[in-house]
Amino acid sequence: MEKKKIRTNIPFRLDRLPWSPWHVLVVIALGITWILDGLEVTIVGVISDVLTKPSTLALTDFEAGFLGTAYLIGAVVGAIFFSYLTDKYGRKKLFMITLGTYIAGTLLSAVSFNFISIATFRTITGLGIGGEYSAINSAIDELIPARVRGWVDLAINGSWWIGTIMGSALSLYILNPAIFPINLGWRLAFFLGASLAFAVLLIRRYLPESPRWLLIHGREEEANSVVSQIENKVKDQTKKTLDNVHKYITIIPRDVIGFKTVGKTVFKTYPKRTVLGLWLMAGQAFLYNAIFFTYSLILSTFYHIPADQVGLYIFPFAVGNFFGPLILGRLFDTYGRKKMISVTYILSGGLLAFTGYLFYLGILNALTQTLAWVVIFFFASAGASSAYLTVSEVFPVEIRAMAIAFFYAVGTALGGVASPAIFGALIATKQPLFLFYGYLLGAGLMAAAGVVEILFGVNAERKSLEEVAKPITEVEEEVAE
Structure with missing residues (x-):
């Protein structure tokens, strides 16, 4: 039996809301995923x-x-597995479950006793983080107003x-053998990460x-009840009168979107967007x-930096990466x-190739x-963040979580799963030339992705999802103002 049509203005009511403390709460509670992943x-x-x-x-x-590869394998599997559940059972249920999985994996990592155990526990941790990507990106994009998305x-x-930044600062303290025994400090780091995640879970x-998601x-x-509650909170917090919304869409709800529909949408309806996302x-x-799963190996092998001082070099690097998206982000909504x-x-690809050459020359x-x-990652960080933005906004709401998971999983499998192991092997040769070849490969992939964006990019700025x-699920009965 076909479900009745729903004519609604809910998406446009959410998009017209002024920025408020409620939106800040959403950002803090959901955005913690990236902080935990970075940690x-x-x-x-x-x-x-x-x-x-x-x-x-x-x-x-x-x-x-x-260990980096094991974490990423878990993330790829978790993204695919949990994304289907996210689209089927809802964003909220799954972002609670995925964070709980992360906490379990991190606590287990702290009590690892050999290579097999820590590789297994890092995989479990990755399962949680991979699931977070689809559940969290879906929820954030669907709750944040279009003009600032x-x-x-x-x-x-x-x-x-x-x-x-937290991890690098923490390492200066917990990896200092004068403060903690060498076999204790690294375990404490995992315990602290799990503690932070548990607080956010609450x-x-x-x-x-x-x-x-409720609508479809x-x-x-x-x-309607949820949106009304959000509107009341925003009005109370901002003391602003909300504009009336006269734009509607009409949909026919579906309980389940099958994999056949997902495949048709991704590969047939939006093939250029699929190539772009990958x-x-x-x-x-x-x-x-x-770079990051082998950072300390590079510093220790080629520059002879002690382990307890690595954080000193990661800290400014992380600060530059954080301010890249923060400073350049508004241009993605205005300049396009x-x-x-x-x-x-x-730009980041070109700079990486040049820096790699300087490294090779000694x-x-x-x-x-x-x-x-x-300097390189000030720009690369904004670019990398925009990849997640792109795949989370250019596909229909019904398959958003699965689309995010697909591109994260396949993109990471193609470009990321093997890279820590590859660079670990290159570093083990202690030959700058071989590591330079690795840098060139990374630079080439970044530059090529930039060219694909020129060809297939989507002008999604300031538009409703x-x-x-x-x-x-939409039918051709849209009524405009």
Whole structure:
């Protein structure tokens, strides 16, 4: 039996809301995902050299680098598995479950006893983070007003670097053998990450389900109730009168969107957007995962930096990465998606190739290498954040979580899963030339993704999600003002 049609203005009511403390709560409660991911990547990066010591887990350089790959394998599987559940059972249920999975994996990582155990526990941690990507990106895009969606998304994705800053600062203390025994400090880092996640888990209980998700599943009254509550909170907090909304869409709800429909939408309806999403995700995944999962190995092997001092070099690097999306983000809403994404990708790729050449020549030291990376990743960070923004807004709401998961999983599998292990092997040769080849590969992937953006990019700035990608459930009965 076909469900009745629903004529609604809910998406446009959400998009016309003024910025308020309620939106800040959404950003804090959901944006923590990127902070936790940044913390995880940084911790594994800075402790990788420590874990090769006989008094800890005695890993080889390859095994230490593989921990990043194990984490990413888990993230890829988690993204696919949890995304289907996110689109089927709702954003709220799943962003509670995925964060709980992350907490379990992180706590287990803290009590690892050999390579097999820590690789397994890092995979579980990755499952939670991968699931978070689809559940959180879906919820954020569906709750944030269209006019600031680009800047907010980039700023939230850029908050990954707050986690990096926290991890690097933490490493200066917990990896200092004068303060903690060498086999205790790295374990404490994981415990602290889990503690932060548990605190956020409590905050998330107060967030609502996405009204857009409720609508497409036929729960119109609940969706209207949620939006009304949000509007009342925003009016009370901002003391502003909300404009009336006269724009509507008409949909026929569906309980389940099958994989056949997902495949048809992604590959037949939007083939150019599919190519675009894969290139953007793969390019940035290779670059970031290669550099950060092996950061301490590069500093220790080629510049002889002690493990307890690595954080000093990561800190300014992370600050530059955080301010890239924060400062450049508004231009993605004003100057435009296509122009800004292509510029950030191509520019960062070119700068990486040039810096890699200087590294090969032996011109750089630990300080100048870090300064060069600060400049490169100021732009690359904005570009990488825009990849997640792109795949989360250019596909219909009904398959948003699965689309995000697909591009994250396939893009990461193509560009990111193998890169930490590859760079770990290149570093193990102790030959600058081989590492330079790795840098060239990363630079080429970034620049190529920038060219694909020029060809297939979508001008989604300041548009409702329903205008960027027509809902699958929408029927041709839209009534405009």
